[in-house]
Amino acid sequence: MEEKSQTTCEKYAADIFSIREAQVRIKSFVHRTPVLSSETLNSIAGRKLLFKCECFQKGGAFKFRGACNAIFSLDDGLAARGVVTHSSGNHAAALSLAAKLRGIPAYIVIPKNAPKCKVENVKRYGGNVIWSEANMQSREETAAKVVKETGAVLVHPYNDGRIISGQGTMALELLEQAPQIDTIIVPISGGGLISGVALAAKSINPAIRVLAAEPIGANDAAQSKTAGRIINLAETNTIADGLRAFLGDLTWPIVRDFVDDVITVDDKEIVEAMRLCYEILKVAVEPSGAIGLAAVLSDNFRRNPTWKDCSHIGIVLSGGNVDLGVLWDSFNK
Amino acid sequence: MEEKSQTTCEKYAADIFSIREAQVRIKSFVHRTPVLSSETLNSIAGRKLLFKCECFQKGGAFKFRGACNAIFSLDDGLAARGVVTHSSGNHAAALSLAAKLRGIPAYIVIPKNAPKCKVENVKRYGGNVIWSEANMQSREETAAKVVKETGAVLVHPYNDGRIISGQGTMALELLEQAPQIDTIIVPISGGGLISGVALAAKSINPAIRVLAAEPIGANDAAQSKTAGRIINLAETNTIADGLRAFLGDLTWPIVRDFVDDVITVDDKEIVEAMRLCYEILKVAVEPSGAIGLAAVLSDNFRRNPTWKDCSHIGIVLSGGNVDLGVLWDSFNK
Numbered sequence: 001m002e003e004k005s006q007t008t009c010e011k012y013a014a015d016i017f018s019i020r021e022a023q024v025r026i027k028s029f030v031h032r033t034p035v036l037s038s039e040t041l042n043s044i045a046g047r048k049l050l051f052k053c054e055c056f057q058k059g060g061a062f063k064f065r066g067a068c069n070a071i072f073s074l075d076d077g078l079a080a081r082g083v084v085t086h087s088s089g090n091h092a093a094a095l096s097l098a099a100k101l102r103g104i105p106a107y108i109v110i111p112k113n114a115p116k117c118k119v120e121n122v123k124r125y126g127g128n129v130i131w132s133e134a135n136m137q138s139r140e141e142t143a144a145k146v147v148k149e150t151g152a153v154l155v156h157p158y159n160d161g162r163i164i165s166g167q168g169t170m171a172l173e174l175l176e177q178a179p180q181i182d183t184i185i186v187p188i189s190g191g192g193l194i195s196g197v198a199l200a201a202k203s204i205n206p207a208i209r210v211l212a213a214e215p216i217g218a219n220d221a222a223q224s225k226t227a228g229r230i231i232n233l234a235e236t237n238t239i240a241d242g243l244r245a246f247l248g249d250l251t252w253p254i255v256r257d258f259v260d261d262v263i264t265v266d267d268k269e270i271v272e273a274m275r276l277c278y279e280i281l282k283v284a285v286e287p288s289g290a291i292g293l294a295a296v297l298s299d300n301f302r303r304n305p306t307w308k309d310c311s312h313i314g315i316v317l318s319g320g321n322v323d324l325g326v327l328w329d330s331f332n333k
Numbered sequence: 334m335e336e337k338s339q340t341t342c343e344k345y346a347a348d349i350f351s352i353r354e355a356q357v358r359i360k361s362f363v364h365r366t367p368v369l370s371s372e373t374l375n376s377i378a379g380r381k382l383l384f385k386c387e388c389f390q391k392g393g394a395f396k397f398r399g400a401c402n403a404i405f406s407l408d409d410g411l412a413a414r415g416v417v418t419h420s421s422g423n424h425a426a427a428l429s430l431a432a433k434l435r436g437i438p439a440y441i442v443i444p445k446n447a448p449k450c451k452v453e454n455v456k457r458y459g460g461n462v463i464w465s466e467a468n469m470q471s472r473e474e475t476a477a478k479v480v481k482e483t484g485a486v487l488v489h490p491y492n493d494g495r496i497i498s499g500q501g502t503m504a505l506e507l508l509e510q511a512p513q514i515d516t517i518i519v520p521i522s523g524g525g526l527i528s529g530v531a532l533a534a535k536s537i538n539p540a541i542r543v544l545a546a547e548p549i550g551a552n553d554a555a556q557s558k559t560a561g562r563i564i565n566l567a568e569t570n571t572i573a574d575g576l577r578a579f580l581g582d583l584t585w586p587i588v589r590d591f592v593d594d595v596i597t598v599d600d601k602e603i604v605e606a607m608r609l610c611y612e613i614l615k616v617a618v619e620p621s622g623a624i625g626l627a628a629v630l631s632d633n634f635r636r637n638p639t640w641k642d643c644s645h646i647g648i649v650l651s652g653g654n655v656d657l658g659v660l661w662d663s664f665n666k
Binding site for chain 2: 031034036037039040055056058060117124278279281282283284285320
């Protein structure tokens with residue numbers, strides 16, 4: 001953050017202080033997820049890879065960090081009304097679980113095309129499922145209706161300082177566990193995770209490189225970085241169902257200023273990374289969660305001389321919520 | 334171990350001292366594997382379950398501990414000749430990898446019906462594959478021939494004090510990571526792992542219960558415990574290909590004296606446990622490796638009043654070497 005941090009700390013939705021506060025707030029609720037490594041994958045990549053396994057986080061994804069921080073930040077009066085969100089899945093499960101821990105209701109607007117296992121997760125954690133159409137307008141309208149009827153607090157999946165701060169705790173933990181890391185590769189969708197990671201990691205070590213991994217069929221972040229403004233896409237096309245969202249007005253400035261580059265990969269590369277996670281690391285990870293490994297192994301990354309010195313790469317694996325049938329089908333295409 | 338330990342320490346092939354020596358010897362080579370937990374699985378089991386994820390060990394299974402201890406115990410002259418073993422897979426991969434680390438050859442006798450991914454692991458780690466027929470006699474004869482021709486040291490998969498001591502280091506680690514454990518459930522096949530675990534755990538805490546988990550279709554350990562002598566079976570029938578071996582003369586006395594009970598489960602229970610590992614824990618584990626969870630969830634365990642007070646159960650998950658096709662097929666039977 002160097003020079004920038006001196007003048008601009010307050011203009012972002014989160015900072016190292018809100019992230020450290022979040023860490024204290026959520027510590028007793030979240031898993032300290034392990035960091036795995038594999039000599040086989042190191043050989044394939046030609047670098048040391050350190051896998052932060054957020055797929056083992058409660059709810060099966062890093063999303064629980066932000067959800068917990070948001071819910072336990074609420075004062076008692078607000079909290080009692082409950083929370084509401086629209087989400088493609090992992091945030092929904094996470095919010096349901098965090099709400100359950102606080103003993104308040106969670107209203108979850110889910111598009112009709114969401115993967116079955118994600119819907120089941122929401123139900124398992126006690127969330128109240130409210131269906132919407134499979135487009136963002138219907139999701140937002142349905143959520144607004146719930147807010148109006150119940151007074152529940154809307155907790156956006158990513159465009160929210162409390163969420164960004166919560167997700168950033170993952171980077172604090174990772175750099176405690178593996179301080180030798182010089183690069184972190186993070187899946188990007190709405191930008192909540194990578195915003196928190198970039199703010200946390202660059203505050204601890206300004207030389208650290210923070211790279212986004214994005215599907216070529218939903219490359220709004222790559223396009224936004226090139227254009228210097230938020231680009232929304234008319235449609236997306238990727239197997240990585242968790243990475244179809246677009247940057248928000250709170251995540252975009254952080255991504256713009258602190259994410260060093262966006263590495264795009266195609267679905268074939270994502271599926272191959274899933275397979276390696278499964279066969280070599282023994283970790284079940286969904287397409288969205290395996291994209292960090294896909295990026296490290298991609299030609300786009302390997303052949304870029306800017307990244308040739310990245311020798312110790314932290315890769316966020318998250319989440320783990322994949323229908324086994326989907327996994328199998330994608331391996332056999 | 335109490336009274337027994339005072340009179341009989343020297344009659345077993347390993348003890349707490351050889352296990353602690355092994356821990357020092359192999360420390361820089363092995364992964365300290367994480368312990369995972371899941372509230373969902375705790376609810377299903379009605380107990381706290383602590384999963385020791387040896388499927389994340391190098392080579393994909395706990396076997397690397399014993400193999401490392403055996404290989405790094407050899408003096409230089411002996412080591413230079415190499416090592417040989419016959420194995421259904423995970424020990425073979427582990428021995429290949431440990432031999433590679435020491436820079437010596439590993440000759441691996443593998444039965445023709447071994448799972449493909451296990452054979453690939455051996456090759457990946459530089460082992461020299463020598464095929465045998467799919468019966469123990471052919472495996473042993475082929476291995477003996479290699480010993481004669483090369484002078485290599487035979488490292489048995491389980492009936493060896495160095496192997497037992499190495500596997501026992503898993504229990505030392507687990508009880509450091511989760512000292513609240515009152516029960517450990519361990520897959521049993523030839524008995525190398527459970528022998529090391531029982532010796533280590535009961536030396537640290539004599540009140541700890543050590544239970545074996547065994548497929549009903551290969552229940553030689555259960556039969557042996559009942560008969561009071563080693564029982565070999567004419568044939569075995571189970572999906573858990575890593576659990577088809579029989580107790581040896583070095584593992585049997587330890588199993589006889591220190592394993593509190595053998596819980597048998599059927600293949601359907603094993604497959605269901607694999608599914609839960611995959612869907613809830615997000616861990617890829619082979620049938621042999623999931624059997625500990627199957628045992629905890631089985632009626633045989635739940636309805637036995639002897640075990641009703643087992644409240645914090647350590648479950649060894651190992652190994653992770655499963656062909657994805659096999660996994661999928663077994664889920665759809």
